[in-house]
Amino acid sequence: MSYLEYAVKSVPSGPRKLLYLNWPLLLLVCTVAGAGFLMLYSVAGGSFTPWAEPQMERFALGFVIMISVAMVPIWFWRNMSVVAYLLSVILLISVEFFGTVGMGAQRWIDLGFMRLQPSELMKITLVMLLAAYYDWLPEKRTSHPFFVLIPVMIILFPTFLVLQQPDLGTAILMMAAGGAILFLAGVHWLYFAVVIGAGVGLVTAVFQSRGTDWQLLKDYQYRRIDTFLDPSSDPLGAGYHITQSKIALGSGGWTGRGFMQGTQSRLNFLPEKHTDFIFTTLAEEFGFVGAVSLLVIYALIIAFCLATALSSKDRFSSLLTMGIAVTFFLFFAVNMSMVMGLAPVVGVPLPMVSYGGTAMLVLLGAFGLVQSAHIHRPR
Template identity: 50%
Template structure:
């Protein structure tokens, strides 16, 4: 075989063109958020790369390469794997019910032996977006607005939500549900249906809280409403987080000088409450800067969604962006005492490889939508399926 046959200049040129189409400003914003997270982990570990900052940067570096590679994948491949990925996610969630590991009273993990363990619910965060995007790609705008077809996405969302909620993992179940609903709304759901849905949820919340949720989940909600009722118990997390937020003031106490985090008053300071750590050391200015970076990422991802020529591309990019935005909103509300503590981390800023992998793979899809934004994805005969 000749060298020219091995290198295939035409294909190499196409890869170069695809590489140049990646949104590098978007990628830079992700790097800055991950860098800010590493900076805070270095501080709260006593100016040490161990045990969090070094591992955080290493994971991000690997997953950044994964994102770039996934950006080269044609949208028709993403389209083809949409239903299989969703189906595989459901099977894995059922396996968790049957043989999953139990930790801290929850059955959420599958043990992979020497490879460690993972949470199949993370697969579903991307699977639900792709499956719904493919479904709405194949039906008309009128059917998406309101028809009996709506029962199918309702069932597609309900199945994983109920399985995840049963583990129990209320935070992830809420995230999957809200992401799925966001895709359905973005697909063109009639506003009257949206209003009716909001009303139904409002009516259903009180009985669900009182008779469906576990005791500890119900306690979290009551604690959110009145954290001072148990300041040294269930209200401790929220109160310490508020102290850290308030004590930072406008400019913060200074890098490495946050008393709540440095003296271990603030729980989960490297994961769920790292934003409170940031607020204590860098104040309002630091928080605003990081939130601005999140806003840039969300805006640029939505712009990519708007530029896509295919309905599948638009909805899949928007769905991934909705998941990311919900992470930020839920964690921010939780840290500020505006939402119950449900164990949702701040993406890219918090320590943890599972959520970072989900986010970066999702952004690989967003970048693929940008790189292949002129591609037409069809669902008729002769398509790439």
């Protein structure tokens, strides 16, 4: 069903649209951002600079973007998908040439007032294009090999560019989110079985061959994988941070040490305490109760997104909303696993909480899309 068939008359128009916003979702998003400000204020030792204030300014800007995006009919965004995708790809390529090297990887374009991280933008525009693609594709072709290959290329091309930077975390996130949309769109499960089977097979082969004469990788590559998978084998490198992170987290206990009372995170054990490791501070200061509350809020955001998606009769809206929900989920799931020592450290921020301009703006924009789909859903 396309926008031509929308019962346009039943869609609210003008300022009345504001009444039709998904208010619970909006409040939840603002709550998370608020928690983020608190934490940034705390890790700076009780100061709005250098992190909390810029983060709040960006949130204000992002909030305006979110509402603006929400006001524009969803079919406009559907038509813009290809443009948005191409724009992100161009930005991503230009990072290779004009980008600034930050934290050992080339990720930014300096726009003057802020640093743009095209890989963050790419995460959302990729989801948009895939949703628009399946909106266009007739059902019976969904599992046709050629029409499966196209979205796979759409996913792999930017993934490849991101890996060049190198930014493993974003690459994994994009692949997983893209794969989820393919799954939701109804691509035959055999494709997934084959890809997963091949992946498992390859990994097994790589590890099985170790020490034999047909060894697939060089010895030093295996050692790097070892350190990556098991940071405790490198106690002064990756392992050091995970140990400290776990101590900070664990010492929070049931209710935490109280706001601004965390000692561990303040002792400069963690190199990126205001970005990737910010959850540690939250968990230390607000304890198990605080950490689980944040997890519940995140889960609720996803639940509301999924509810919007399932209630929508428009295929684009539905896939887009679910895609954004999955991306959002991957953000916090990977970040939390990493901080709690369940996953290797790959550099994924905690969504809406970690300090970072582009991620904040892009996520708010994405929620704007969800809101737009909600407002303009066919009734």
